[in-house]
Amino acid sequence: MATINDVAKRAGVSKSSVSRVLNGNFEYMSEEMKNKILKAVEELNYRPNSVAQSLKKKSTQTIGIIISDISNPFWSEVLKGVQYECTRSGYGLMVSSSGEDAKVELENIITLKNKQVDGLIINTTGRNMDLFNQLEDEMYSFVFLDRFNDDLKTDTVIVNNILGAKQSVQYLIDQGHKRIATLLYPVENKSPRIDRLEGYKQALSENNIPIDEDLIKICSQKSESGIKATKALLSLPNRPTAIFSTNTLLNLEVLRGVREVGLNVPKDVSLFGYDDYPWVPLLDPPLSTVAQPAYQMGAKATALLINRMKRKRKTKPRIVQLDPELKIRSSCLPPSI
DSSP states (O other): OOOHHHHHHHHTSOHHHHHHHHTTOOTTOOHHHHHHHHHHHHHHTOOOOHHHHHHHHTOOSEEEEEESOTTSTHHHHHHHHHHHHHHHHTOEEEEEEOTTOHHHHHHHHHHHHHTTOSEEEEOOOSOOHHHHHHHHHTTOOEEEESOOOTTSOOOEEEEOHHHHHHHHHHHHHHTTOOOEEEEEOOOTTOHHHHHHHHHHHHHHHHTTOOOOGGGEEEOOSSTTHHHHHHHHHHTSTTOOSEEEEOSHHHHHHHHHHHHHTTOOTTTTSEEEEEOOOTTGGGSSSOOEEEEOOHHHHHHHHHHHHHHHHHHOSOOOOOEEEEOOEEEOOSSOOOOOO
16 A cells, blocks of 8 residues: 555655645645645555544544434434435444443443544433433533433434324324323333323323323333233223324334224224334325434434534533424324214
8 A cells, every 4th residue: 555655755745745735735835736746646546544544633533323223214214314414524423222221322332432433422211321421521522312311411403202292192183082092112211202292191181181091001112012002902991092103113013903903093093103204105004193304313413413523612502403294194084983
């Protein structure tokens, strides 16, 4: 491989002049010299040593992201936005998943820091506050994504989940439903889940519909938990006429649960889900959903992180809240019972 000395020798200039050109510093340099150096770089196919540059600049031009559940297709859309902004800004990307395990999250943060990533985007489990406070004290750059934590003020990108849940349940109420169930994964330390439950309750309360705890099912994240919860709901003497599902994977399990008890969506029970993808209209029936701006979330969180890394000083944290959008399809009808 060619070295910077080889380039300098080929161009007939000093090594410092080559270094200035490679760093984009053309001030006080003639056009002739600049072109001569660039020609030598091209002829020798010179590539700067990224490790050496990182040591010199104390930057690897790489960021890391830690997501909670790599199996959820929501995160593939988020990562597209993150990757776009990284590429646009000249940064590499390292991805890891915590699997909703606080210990794994902690290990991932330490590993990525040891690999010298310049900053982190974190979809936090909400259980490593001591570490986050330590990162704040060190002025290490990180941004929370999708989940908000009241105990730590840092740049955060979230969706207005109260609004999304409230609007979807209101849509079901407007169709005449009063027995509306909801399925969620455990809500502890998970602001999106807390907010979706809050939006559900607000819609009921504002329409003078009593909140029935029997219609609120907290599912484990083990496979088929949503199927079992759906079957339990539909076996109630006064079963719900509509279900509000709060997660992509739960959406699919609710559909399966309804079919396994011999009922039909939307003829026997209406279903309004969360998250929207190109394949959702292909479901039977096409599912009404709350669409999150996942791509924009990823891009915005990355832009916030890069700006924070460049400032290299403490600034007032920014909370960016994006609005979801309802996608109305044919999975909801007025109640049949």
